[in-house]
Amino acid sequence: CFDQCCCNSQSHSKSMMKSVSSLLSKSFAEFRAHSVLRRSIHIHPRLPSAGLTRGAAVLAVGALTTAGWIVMKEPVRNEDMQPWERRWTGGEIAFHLQDVHHSLVKFFKHLAGDNNSVTDAPRRILVPLCGKTVDMTFMQSRGHKVTGIDGVRLAAEQYITEQGMKVIQTTKQDGFEVLELQHGNGHTSFPMRFVVGDFFRIRPSVIGTFEACWDRGSLVAIDPPSRKEYVAAITAVLEKGARILLVVVEHPPMQGGKLGPPFTVTGEEVEALYGKDYQIELLQREDRMGVEPRWRQAGCDYYNEVTYLLTKRR
Numbered sequence: 001c002f003d004q005c006c007c008n009s010q011s012h013s014k015s016m017m018k019s020v021s022s023l024l025s026k027s028f029a030e031f032r033a034h035s036v037l038r039r040s041i042h043i044h045p046r047l048p049s050a051g052l053t054r055g056a057a058v059l060a061v062g063a064l065t066t067a068g069w070i071v072m073k074e075p076v077r078n079e080d081m082q083p084w085e086r087r088w089t090g091g092e093i094a095f096h097l098q099d100v101h102h103s104l105v106k107f108f109k110h111l112a113g114d115n116n117s118v119t120d121a122p123r124r125i126l127v128p129l130c131g132k133t134v135d136m137t138f139m140q141s142r143g144h145k146v147t148g149i150d151g152v153r154l155a156a157e158q159y160i161t162e163q164g165m166k167v168i169q170t171t172k173q174d175g176f177e178v179l180e181l182q183h184g185n186g187h188t189s190f191p192m193r194f195v196v197g198d199f200f201r202i203r204p205s206v207i208g209t210f211e212a213c214w215d216r217g218s219l220v221a222i223d224p225p226s227r228k229e230y231v232a233a234i235t236a237v238l239e240k241g242a243r244i245l246l247v248v249v250e251h252p253p254m255q256g257g258k259l260g261p262p263f264t265v266t267g268e269e270v271e272a273l274y275g276k277d278y279q280i281e282l283l284q285r286e287d288r289m290g291v292e293p294r295w296r297q298a299g300c301d302y303y304n305e306v307t308y309l310l311t312k313r314r
Contacts, residue, residue: 081151089154100138101216103247103307107283110309111212111245112144126210128199128234129218132159139214140192147207149195156194176206200233209239216247220262231273244278244310255299270308278310
C-alpha cells in the first residue's frame, strides 16, 4: 500500500517531473510487471495540476516514489504468507500430493506440445506457488526446463531433500532467492530452478520468460480479490503462444460457510480472468467425490475438478 506524501515546494515538483519523464521512457511491459503487485495507490491530488494525468501518475509510481511524492510501506504480501508458513511448519499441507497429478499425466502433451521425450527440444515451464510438488520432477525428467516459485522457503528445503536434489548455485536478486538444482545422481540433462520469493513481484528480469505454465492448486489458493493480480503476474512472464494447463475446482461452501482454499473458480470467472489475452479450451470436468471422500466430510455435496488449456494470443 501507499500513503500520500504532502510536498509543496517547486523544487520537488521539478524533480518529480524529471523522474516521471525518465520512467515513462522505459518499457511499459517491464514496469507493469514491477507494479502489478500493488493493491492500491494513493496519488497526491496536486499531480494533475502539474501537467500529469492521474493515469500516467499510476504508471509512474516508481519515479514518484523516488521523487518523494509517494511513500511505500512494508509489502502487504509478506503478511499474506504468514498463514502458509504456519501450515508448512505445522505439516498442514493436505494440498500436497504424493504422486504426479493425474491431469498433468493425461494432458501433458497439450502443455508441452508433442515434446514427450528427452530428445526433443525442451520447453521452459513455470510452476507458480509450487510447494514441493513432484509434478516438477515429472516434467524435468522429460527434458524440460522447469522453474518453480513459492513464498515459503521450507517448501524448497523439503523438495530438495525429498527429491534427492542438490543445490549447484544460489543467487539473490530483488528480494528473490534463486536456487539452481540438479538431481544428486546427475542423470537429468537439465537443471531446474526453485525461486523463493513473493510471486506477485515476479518479472522477466528476475526469472526470464516461459513457454508453458502448469497451474494446479495455485489459482485456487489465491484469495478471489487478488486473482486479477495473480493472472497479470503470470501473463507478464509468458511468451506469445505460451500454454497454461490450468486445473481449478468447483464446490459449494464447506462446513461453517468456509469458501476455501481451495476456492471455487467457475467457467465464467476463467473467461473473465483470461479471456482477453488467452484462447480458452475446456479439456475435462471431473467429479472427484468418489475418489476424494474428504470433500464430503468437509461438507461438500459435490466437488468437481476442471482442466482448461489456455493459449496466450499476444
